[in-house]
Amino acid sequence: MINIVLFGKPGAGKGTQAEFLKGKYNLTHLSTGDIFRFNIKNDTELGQLAKTFMDKGDLVPDEVTIQMLQSEVDKNPHSAGFLFDGFPRTIAQAEALDKFLESKEQNITATVALEADDEILVQRLLERGKTSGRPDDQDEEKIRNRYQEYNEKTAPLMQYYNAQGKFYAVNGIGSIEEVTERLSKVIDNL
Template identity: 80%
Template sequence: MINIVLFGKPGAGKGTQAEFLKEKYNLTHLSTGDIFRYNMKYDTPLGKEAKGYIENGDLVPDSLTIKMLQDEVEKNLTSKGFLFDGFPRTIPQADALDAFLKSKNWEVTATIALEADDEILVQRLLERGKTSGRADDQDEEKIRNRYQEYNEKTAPLMDYYKVQGKFHSVNGIGKIKEITERLAKVIDNL
């Protein structure tokens, strides 16, 4: 079983790349953003709670995020592996993911960070916001708040996974196909 954690700042291309990787490696793609949006769209109790945080550009609390993710894994127990997109975002989430996977006799195989310059990403998100309808992609201040949250809470995951020998960095700037090839090279060499 291959369990890949794909992370990077909002707008780095995680969702785009995850679509290619899930097909190539036959993985179940679990995007916390998609899981949140689904739960919010259908006004589930977890979705209502998450909505308030997301609309303010804040990260959803770990306990809520973990519960949503575990529910999705449980629905796909026969999968050949998982591609975690946007999770974990904090050290406590990484610890919770490790504990949850260990309870299934699984583990994180590798983490891959899509790296890109903030200014390029801000412009990507503002452009995406024009067509996506997502309020959190239409306000530069909220976008920059999300980056500050990332730097404070998610960036420490690099060291967390480096210690485990599971961290890989990939340049997230370029043509989509080029970035996909960079990611595949990492995964193929695991």
């Protein structure tokens, strides 16, 4: 069983790469962003709560996100492994995930980061915003706020996983296939 955290700044290509990796390694893909958006679309209680944070580019509170993620994992008891995309995003989430997996006699195998320059990513997101319909992609101020959230709350996770000897980084700039190839090399060597 392998459990991979796909790590990277907003727009780094996590969702795109996850689409390829989940099939290749037979993993259950859990994107917290996608799950929140699904709930917003269906106007659930969780969606209404998450929307107030997401629309501003703020993180959704940890308790809400952690609980949701755990229930998604529990919905897939026969999974051969998970690909976590957009989670964890804070140290509290990473600690909760470690504890939760430990209670199931599992752990995170590796965290793989997609690296890319902020200015390239902001342009990518603004481009995506033209067609995605995502309010958080359509306004440069909201995008900048997501980067601030990332730098303050998410970036420290690199150190967290590095201290566990589980952190790997690949260059996220290149064609989709090139980046998939780089990620696969890391995963194949785990």
